[in-house]
Amino acid sequence: MSIYNKINAGFSLGTASPVTAGIEDVIYIFNQGDITLTYDTTNPLIVTGLTAVSAAKIYKFEGTNNSFNTISKLAKTPVGPRYTEEIDFNIAGFSVDIKTQLMAMGYGRVCAIAINNYNSSDSAIELFGAVNGLILTDAERTAADETLDGGYKLKLTNPDKLREPYPPRAVSIAPTSGTATYASTIAAIEALVAA
Secondary structure, three states, rough: OOOOOOOOOOOOOOOOOOOOEEEEEEEEEEEEEEEEEEEEEOOOOEEEEEEEEEOOOOOEEEEOOEEEEEEEEEEEEEEEEEEEEEEEEEEEEOHHHHHHHHHHHOOOEEEEEEEEEOOOOOOOEEEEOOOOOEEEEEEEEEOOEEEEOOOEEEEEEEOOOOOOOOOOOEOOOOOOOOOHHHHHHHHHHOOOOOO
């Protein structure tokens, strides 16, 4: 019996740029149908383009002190490996505008882009929810919680029974001319951010 995929490379830890835990205190979220994704033709794990549908935008959420976290978990299924993706983050506030956004994330599907603190990798910038999207599954606010000053703790994850077929995708977008870099990818994302 042959195996569908076979390993074809190894890796070693580098001393020049050791792995660093965590993600930056920023996350980019967009409605799943608002941005068209372009993938590398030879590797479906790499997103090479983000194109806005009509005048759609990406929304930037900023935090402080490690207020964001991403999780990707492998789940073995009868049809092969699937991945559960989660993004935990906090919002310091509870205005009507914030509550409106929370409701939208609970009903509609979104995708999210996170930037790893370890940015010496070709997966420094990752996309979550590429195929099935993410929905808001937890939104908890405890008014007396001093750690969040009464703000919300949120969790975006895959909808029930809809895990992702791949781990989080790397986002690597080239400038108009030249090869993709960390800076060119950030610039492409920021160009789509709502003002």
